[in-house]
Amino acid sequence: MMKSLSIVAEGPGRYIHWGVIQISVANLVIIVAMIILFVLALIVPFPSGHDEETDQERRQK
Amino acid sequence: MTRDRTPDSHDFPTRRYDLVKEFVITLVVVLVASLGLAAIFSSPDEKPITMSAWANADPNNLVTTAASELAGTTTSATYGAPYNSNSEGQKLGPIPLQKWGGVRIPIDSADLVLGPLSNTTNDPAVSSAVAAWKAAAPEQQTKWAADYVDAIGAAAADGEAATGAGGDPANVAAGDYGPVPALSAGLLALAKTGGLEGALDSAGNFYGGDTTKSLLLLADGAYLEDQAVAQNLAGDQWGMMNEVGNAPGQPWMWLYTFWYQIKPFSTSDNADVEVWALMMLLTLLLMFLPFIPGLRTIPRWIPVHRLIWRNYYRRSAGRP
Numbered sequence: 001m002m003k004s005l006s007i008v009a010e011g012p013g014r015y016i017h018w019g020v021i022q023i024s025v026a027n028l029v030i031i032v033a034m035i036i037l038f039v040l041a042l043i044v045p046f047p048s049g050h051d052e053e054t055d056q057e058r059r060q061k
Numbered sequence: 062m063t064r065d066r067t068p069d070s071h072d073f074p075t076r077r078y079d080l081v082k083e084f085v086i087t088l089v090v091v092l093v094a095s096l097g098l099a100a101i102f103s104s105p106d107e108k109p110i111t112m113s114a115w116a117n118a119d120p121n122n123l124v125t126t127a128a129s130e131l132a133g134t135t136t137s138a139t140y141g142a143p144y145n146s147n148s149e150g151q152k153l154g155p156i157p158l159q160k161w162g163g164v165r166i167p168i169d170s171a172d173l174v175l176g177p178l179s180n181t182t183n184d185p186a187v188s189s190a191v192a193a194w195k196a197a198a199p200e201q202q203t204k205w206a207a208d209y210v211d212a213i214g215a216a217a218a219d220g221e222a223a224t225g226a227g228g229d230p231a232n233v234a235a236g237d238y239g240p241v242p243a244l245s246a247g248l249l250a251l252a253k254t255g256g257l258e259g260a261l262d263s264a265g266n267f268y269g270g271d272t273t274k275s276l277l278l279l280a281d282g283a284y285l286e287d288q289a290v291a292q293n294l295a296g297d298q299w300g301m302m303n304e305v306g307n308a309p310g311q312p313w314m315w316l317y318t319f320w321y322q323i324k325p326f327s328t329s330d331n332a333d334v335e336v337w338a339l340m341m342l343l344t345l346l347l348m349f350l351p352f353i354p355g356l357r358t359i360p361r362w363i364p365v366h367r368l369i370w371r372n373y374y375r376r377s378a379g380r381p
Binding site for chain 2: 012013014015020021022023024025026027029030031041042043046
């Protein structure tokens, strides 16, 4: 079952050459995904509004 | 008497936080991601490289490698510590770090050929060749082997003309090579049977799990390197980052392998130790970042933390 699903790893590796840089497409995809996750972690707001409220602010109400 | 100016911890703003909830969510996400990615990418299932495969794919190279081991001219024979004292090995400037490691796994390169063949009792030609080799003086042994390696030569490649017999032992010119052709041919025959790994590794430890000798012999030939280059695993191909086939590799090794691609490391004989030293230096810089003037003020120039805690800083800015 697992073997039949593992189509991505089959076949020869695909590589990108750019000057001194040589990187596999699989590694590039992972690096880009990590950068996207990092940026999302920075800009996506925390889930709910009330969690942002501090105890001190609640006491002041 | 001075007054303690440490603020009371109750004066700091606090916020509610459910650590257990975060742990459970993280666990579930990582579990699903791991199983999903394992199903999609799987893991490489590359067949092992064997002496038998080498002997069948490139027999001439195995014969040449065997003769070179006897001549003491292979990579492992001239490697230095931990196998022998035939070179100082990697140096960091004037510091011979590799030599300082000492010869902890002494290996005579000729034993990579003679060891397995000495146990071959069913081939009289090989047995007499081993006996003839052992009876000869060291200078004679080296001359036989070196002459045979030169006579085999190499095929034309990279714009260079072929030498000797063009890399084919069958076409070697007549000469005095002593028992070296018989020894090399004997090793080839043993490798083809699939018994060479066992003959080399059985002397390592009780369970035969010490593959040092097999790997040294394999790495001295061209077959292993050719396979690695074909899979983009060579040092000058950012190989440290790569995995066989189309599977993801080790992208976090990018900085370590990057240095090998640029000068002066790419042309240095001591690249391994130089890259290691540079990475240790960079690691120390990272460890002591909070104490290094200039570097420790980077968050003031690039205030990423203000972006993460933007709501807090927005509220703080509005207060007196």
